[in-house]
Amino acid sequence: MAEKNNPEYDFKWCPGCGDFGVKKALEAAIKKKTIETEEPILNNVVIAGIGCSGNMVHLLEGEQPYGFHGLHGRTLPVAMGLKSSRPDLNVIVVAGDGDFLSIGAEHIAPQAKRNLDVCVVIMDNAVYGLTKGQSSPTSEEGMITSSTPYGKTEQGFDPLAYYLSLGISFVASGLSSKIKDLSELIYEGMIHPGFSIVHVQSPCTEYNNTYEILKGSPKKGIEPLAKPIDESHNPNDLKQAMEIVDTSNIPLGILYQSKVQPTLTQRFEDLTNKSKQKDIESLLKSYSV
């Protein structure tokens, strides 16, 4: 199966959906990586969440990587099992804000503390797309959705600040319509040795169309909410990264990157050096009567 051609697959994104841009960026990043590393595309695995965004794994065009489309909220544990046992693979997670930050939220901190070497691409539309428009953790307080007809009664969740507070070793923020920039961020995340998250604003044209707010409209005098991070920013400086997140609305670019923390794979290799090589006969022998 080189190229994909599947008449039975029956999901399509709505016209204008931000996920189209993310798809192009991801395809380009994977392609770049396979070219630079001269590794086959078969070394790539895309692990998808459940949501409109997760359908990415079926929609990728061109030569196909491996894919995993499992349960709502469980991309990270699957990635953890796969990458820790197969460090040779390039493991990419794609998921939505609901999948990653609501039902799947428990899985983020553990990977941060282990520095699992996978690259996560979040398509944040601040809404549950696939279930037709309920509020998500990143929806703002007061937002009207089908599940919050009188306005959302929770504070909005700030994912970038959260990632930084967990010490995740690569944190970037992107916008789905800036495909080239985004592709670069994803590529950087993939080659970063450790846990990397590229959090993408990917508007849902059907239930929460934020294009205008994000990109701004000179015509209507609307300032863009999403703006590139100042070039002077030093991504190795966590404090500075936190300040940017605090003060700017939606900063675009690499917020933070640390290469000092060992990856989970490296940590486990250290253990194997400390333990003796085992074999079944000697193990059995230790139970001899």
Place this chain on the structure above:
Amino acid sequence: MAEKNNPEYDFKWCPGCGDFGVKKALEAAIKKKTIETEEPILNNVVIAGIGCSGNMVHLLEGEQPYGFHGLHGRTLPVAMGLKSSRPDLNVIVVAGDGDFLSIGAEHIAPQAKRNLDVCVVIMDNAVYGLTKGQSSPTSEEGMITSSTPYGKTEQGFDPLAYYLSLGISFVASGLSSKIKDLSELIYEGMIHPGFSIVHVQSPCTEYNNTYEILKGSPKKGIEPLAKPIDESHNPNDLKQAMEIVDTSNIPLGILYQSKVQPTLTQRFEDLTNKSKQKDIESLLKSYSV
């Protein structure tokens, strides 16, 4: 059942366990609250996690509050259901570091964003006591436990920094051996209108005895790791609180308190003002053919 007298209950904490101190502090705090508010003890509900710590709910002496001892990691959702539907009750959660920060970690952020008005008391011994000594999220990297015989391969998790980053509206830190201070912190947490966490260092004498490190030993020239927060600290200042957590080892006292955020109960009351009072006849009528 005024006083408790139960010959069939068969759990005891080990001699010297930190949880004894937390128990005394909690008993005193509940007592103080019932006296100050002139409410009966029956208005108090203690919701316990699974762990040595969770046995608190059976070990409380004197006049008994209501109790709930459910599943490992699920104290907060139970508390959420109870408090949101019964705002008149005083709801207290008691749990261990494993229960609260590992399997139950997903439930913290949602309550923070809703500002659920319950008081959480965490007994942190940086180990799984009840299952006999495995590593927990707060165990330090490299720590040797039964499940990490060659040393823990994850970074230790900093709970105080985590709580602050989520904007939890009351965050305090205590030590199980300082019963009076601790009791005061718990009392303050209980009367705080919103989500409050009192995170207690409560050493496990059996699997991770940290008394000496925490309290220090002048004889051996060991500086105490746990020290009271400077009196000059302004608990309404989140930035300052974060700095304390960053720089001091284990600060004792109230780190942060904010009373501006409305509680979940207040938020829901706002909704009821926005919506029309319903009745079954008018609801049925809207489906008439």
Place this chain on the structure above:
Amino acid sequence: MKNTDFVVRFAGEGGQGFLSAAIGFASANTKAGYHAQTFATFPSQITGGPTWMQTRISIDPVLSRGDEVDVLVVFNEYAYETHKNEVKENGFILYDSDQLNIEPSEKVLGIAFEKLAKTTGNARAANMVMMGALAELVGVNLSVLEDFVKERWGDTSRYGEQIVPQNIAALKLGSNEVQDRGFKLAEIEPAKPLNTSQIFLNGNEAISLGAYSAGVEFYVGYPISPATTILIWMEKNLVEKNKFVHQVSSEIEAITAIIGASYGGKKSMTATAGPGFSLMSEGLGLAWMAEIPIVVVDVQRGGPATGLPTKTEQSDLLSSITPAHGDVSLPVVAPGTVEECFYATIEAFNWAEKYQGPVILLSEHGLAERQQNIPKPDINSLKIENRIINQSTDNYYRYESQGISPMPIPGSPGPYVANASEHDKMGDTTHLPERHIEMTERRFKKLEILKDSKYEYINSKSEIILMPWGGSKGPGFEAFEKLQEKNIDIGWAYTMFLNPLPEKLLIELQSKKLVIVPELNYLGQFSSLLRSQGVNAKSITQYTGLPFKVQYLVDQITELSSKR
């Protein structure tokens, strides 16, 4: 000869707006005293994609979606190709000649809906042209639709003066077009007088209204198809003093939160579908163990795991009875019709409060997405059970008696620990063997009081009994009627109460030669359950994601019963 019953199928692309027309057509007919049921299958994508909906209209209550199509209305090429073969021999195909072109024939009729509508001055009346044409085709009096239009858009302050006359004109244009070209199925018989007023709704709305009637006070849930609309209903309507509703962060939070609320004395419910239901396993065990009344709605969808979110199936039965480790046997109520969705929800609450534990309401995608007219429930005649609350102040022990014991409520006398571990009379943990025996028996004995539930039992003398469950009731009963017409000796048994089964019915079934169970799953889950209880049962299974067709059942039952 006049018609008594017909089926119209509408097929096109999602977003073309014909779905509301299909529902409107059904609704209009119910206003005229006919019975209607819609059936839809949606693609998983959000906008667009091949969609179709079918409306069955009858002078009698409608039991199933209808096996064959009398009139097919198509809005694009793909729809025509996909559905054309399902039209009856003497049926018609009506197509939107604005959108596609089909070789005309005496069976096939094209009308330019929008073009004609424009002549009324309102292009958006295209649906009305279509409905007018349809009315003429199937022999429904145009006044039925005219009345509908007048009621729907009659509020001139809101809709203006134009809409009603424009729409009525459009209806006539469509109707005339058909008349001119001489197409006609048959006149439909006049509607029979109804002695109760009707409401028109889907299964999830009926469940929501049932919960409201039962007095639900606390609802939290997490979105999941096809249960999401219950959450949305509650978010809109449960916002009242002393009630609470919230979208929570996961199904695990949902199940444990409703347990917390019920422990606090509130009637509590959540609704979910398969994947969410599986996540609730541990919580369901907690409610069973600590004896906390809750209602959990599982609106079944297709397949294991993420499965088939937009298809129907009845494959969660076994896992809903023993969803968790340990000795548990959860009460399960499964409605078979939209009307039963309402009553089953009330029964589920009654059961939960009576036996003090979790009850599963097992609905289906096929019920949730079906619109149907049902008699408006008489609220005053409902029997609502409320929790027995402890009033005693001295030395009351929650778990002392062997049997139902009053529940203490926080704030009132009788403090105890609700405990997921094995416990003694006051709820404290204990490991004594005698206590585990006593408490296990206590938990199971409580199920006894649920065994006197209602059931249907027809032709009870027959040695072969047909016994579908859940949404297969409708096609099952239609098949049963057909078999009776053919004088095949077969009985009918049915109950919404699947666990525990009504005791008398179970004893009856145990004496039968064969109990035939049509069910939408692979394993034959209900028949296996019956066999484990000493009944010689055999399933007719189907696992297509779609409901049974009546003729298929008739054939299968005939074969099975003749083998014996």
Place this chain on the structure above:
Amino acid sequence: MKNTDFVVRFAGEGGQGFLSAAIGFASANTKAGYHAQTFATFPSQITGGPTWMQTRISIDPVLSRGDEVDVLVVFNEYAYETHKNEVKENGFILYDSDQLNIEPSEKVLGIAFEKLAKTTGNARAANMVMMGALAELVGVNLSVLEDFVKERWGDTSRYGEQIVPQNIAALKLGSNEVQDRGFKLAEIEPAKPLNTSQIFLNGNEAISLGAYSAGVEFYVGYPISPATTILIWMEKNLVEKNKFVHQVSSEIEAITAIIGASYGGKKSMTATAGPGFSLMSEGLGLAWMAEIPIVVVDVQRGGPATGLPTKTEQSDLLSSITPAHGDVSLPVVAPGTVEECFYATIEAFNWAEKYQGPVILLSEHGLAERQQNIPKPDINSLKIENRIINQSTDNYYRYESQGISPMPIPGSPGPYVANASEHDKMGDTTHLPERHIEMTERRFKKLEILKDSKYEYINSKSEIILMPWGGSKGPGFEAFEKLQEKNIDIGWAYTMFLNPLPEKLLIELQSKKLVIVPELNYLGQFSSLLRSQGVNAKSITQYTGLPFKVQYLVDQITELSSKR
């Protein structure tokens, strides 16, 4: 007359150190060629609390813990009061007169263990005094214990010169004390020669070794009694190149992580107990749906929900077969002895890799905490199944065939999507009815290849068959032997393979008048499963948190079989 079998029970307070003595005593006897089994029940608290352990020694393989106690050794008042009535009529009570005082009698003997030990210069040899006394009481040659001491502490560079002579002196002191006072049960017959070397271990160690032998490459888990020791074993021993082990944050992470690893080509396993198992429901459905081989060990404990963490039960059977929503029927292997724990684990891996899906290994607290000698497995004779991996490079489709198809592994040819939603041959989501039919049947057809498993079948002509499962095998077989001695006409059937059952055995059972199933649960879970498959089965249930006693089974079986 000589003895062939005796039971010693040790009872006192946790932390008193007699548990290691009890295990040492068992272990010493196995070194001398006897068979031994220990049985323990622990309090839930961490240190202290009433604890007891029982050791049964026999010249033949030990099948159960032993109904009655020959010698009771007590270390405190409470232990004496609690256990004294379980001592056989002609048995003895040995007590530590350093700790308590009992009215002396011809049945009761007090020895000051520590005081005597001190005279050897080593107060910590108190346990040796006790063991010496015990040896004399039960008629075990003292040399058995002396050899044990020499081996255990013989390494003088590590333990010094003194320990061995001190301990041997202590043994003699104890032995002499008993001899002097004229207490004696009976001499035990000499051990029978064994033709395989033995190992001495508990069920969880056997499972761990089994997994290692089967080639486990990936293990993650979350601590939970009584499965934790498997995690601890793996953390110690699976730390090797190309393997991976980690304690993860929850059972939900564990189940999905092993699925990820297995998708990557690694043999993967996790172990848990009831509450953790319930949390794995959704993940198990995923492995079934996407056809990913994994082994999940459920070491059953007592009760639903948090239940009885330190007691045994067999009550997770039903929920382990259908743990999740939708049509699933998970293969279940349940070992009945410590030896079978080893082989069942290998079979579970073999099944998982062969049929490409999740397999549940259903063990029990009673097996996990039991120490026992078993023949050392012959590693070379094991049959290990490995996954069939796709090698084909062109247009290979993972889910095309109806049957077992080679699995592509990431990095190698044949990319596909492992999909929890219903899918087509390449793993992409689809909602087509024909695909749901095809894939559902594919998933179930794979179970066919698991139906030729091994089983035991004795006295197969009898109309009544005794068929326990899991850890009830031991007491069950002992009861069976007793019934045979009494010439009661009864057959024996047993298999570790509970789902699917060996086909031939099932056909046999279906033809029997009655199949009697002793099982440790309330519902009678296995008999209900058998009935659902057309077998007339009836359970003997027990739900005390403790294993069966043999005599209880003999009585119950006699009654049940005579009723017929």
